[in-house]
Amino acid sequence: MFAPVKDTFLYFAYGSNLLKKRIHINNPSAEFIGIGRLDNHLLDFMKYSDHWRGTSATIVPIQDSHVWGAVWRVQNKDMPSLDWQEGVDTNWYFPKTVDIVILDGETVQCRTYQQTVNPPPRKENELLPEDRLPSSTYLECILKGAEECFLPKEYILKLKKIPHNGQKASPKMIEKLSMILDFIRYSKFWGGPTATPVPTANAHIWGVIWRLHVDNIASLDDQEGVDKDIYYVKHAEIITPYIGKLMCRIYEHTVIPLPRGDNDEIPIECWPSWTYKEVILLGAEEHNLPEYYIENLKNIKHNSEQGCFYMACLLKQYAKANPCECKPTIKILRKPFKLDLKELRTK
Numbered sequence: 001m002f003a004p005v006k007d008t009f010l011y012f013a014y015g016s017n018l019l020k021k022r023i024h025i026n027n028p029s030a031e032f033i034g035i036g037r038l039d040n041h042l043l044d045f046m047k048y049s050d051h052w053r054g055t056s057a058t059i060v061p062i063q064d065s066h067v068w069g070a071v072w073r074v075q076n077k078d079m080p081s082l083d084w085q086e087g088v089d090t091n092w093y094f095p096k097t098v099d100i101v102i103l104d105g106e107t108v109q110c111r112t113y114q115q116t117v118n119p120p121p122r123k124e125n126e127l128l129p130e131d132r133l134p135s136s137t138y139l140e141c142i143l144k145g146a147e148e149c150f151l152p153k154e155y156i157l158k159l160k161k162i163p164h165n166g167q168k169a170s171p172k173m174i175e176k177l178s179m180i181l182d183f184i185r186y187s188k189f190w191g192g193p194t195a196t197p198v199p200t201a202n203a204h205i206w207g208v209i210w211r212l213h214v215d216n217i218a219s220l221d222d223q224e225g226v227d228k229d230i231y232y233v234k235h236a237e238i239i240t241p242y243i244g245k246l247m248c249r250i251y252e253h254t255v256i257p258l259p260r261g262d263n264d265e266i267p268i269e270c271w272p273s274w275t276y277k278e279v280i281l282l283g284a285e286e287h288n289l290p291e292y293y294i295e296n297l298k299n300i301k302h303n304s305e306q307g308c309f310y311m312a313c314l315l316k317q318y319a320k321a322n323p324c325e326c327k328p329t330i331k332i333l334r335k336p337f338k339l340d341l342k343e344l345r346t347k
Contacts, residue, residue: 018145
């Protein structure tokens with residue numbers, strides 16, 4: 001499991017990247033291998049992060065102390081994004097190679113990160129000073145990751161004793177992130193949740209730019225349910241392959257789905273209807289969006305609903321005229337297949 005694999009490296013995470021959803025935001029190729037122990041180091045907190053609204057974690061060389069963490073296998077192509085996340089270019093952390101003790105007693109070499117400024121020395125059981133407390137959000141992220149990775153119970157108990165400063169992470173950072181296509185809020189018209197962009201670092205969405213007359217803004221807002229508080233209007237900078245950057249009007253759900261990594265599956269309760277997914281696919285193929293992106297769209301699971309009868313019939317008619325572009329179900333069911341979400345969640 002820990003044996004070397006071509007074009008990959010092992011990464012030892014001890015802070016927020018213990019959590020799968022967190023590490024996958026910036027490093028989608030990360031694969032959990034197991035847990036490990038870094039000997040003669042102490043988990044500490046030093047530099048204040050405006051993003052987290054508290055200090056962030058670091059490791060400090062201290063004899064007879066140890067830090068538990070997760071060992072991830074990451075593709076080499078993701079190393080720059082991992083360095084970027086850890087602020088290597090801004091002199092926030094520096095990478096170093098460490099020997100990690102795994103459960104069978106053997107050691108493996110892993111890449112990890114240490115802050116460029118060491119905190120004043122303290123004993124392992126000595127409380128953190130008030131000016132070096134992490135935020136509640138950051139500490140919660142570490143704790144969830146520790147439990148998710150099944151770190152030793154004694155170590156998790158130590159983490160739970162770390163005090164926080166009562167602050168929540170800053171929402172301002174959300175504007176600096178990229179976007180991922182996600183689905184939320186059930187639509188009776190479509191028979192399932194509808195699409196929305198969600199701020200996610202190092203992700204992107206392909207789409208189409210339309211030029212509309214200003215007289216159509218009201219009808220477009222009405223279609224997107226702005227007055228019903230379903231979507232809200234925002235302006236985003238769109239990068240085009242031909243004419244540079246354009247500022248465009250887009251619509252985003254007023255309710256944001258839970259964060260997920262670029263390669264994480266969409267939760268069952270957020271699967272769109274078959275009809276809605278097919279309409280998106282038809283548009284993507286009609287406008288020649290990149291093949292890899294269309295494949296990603298095809299891999300999105302649907303809930304088998306047909307949506308409103310009118311849309312299902314229109315799609316059926318389109319499929320007859322364009323058999324190569326659309327693969328409708330053989331028969332439109334009078335009573336579409338229903339997912340037992342409660343049972344599936346239990347499983």
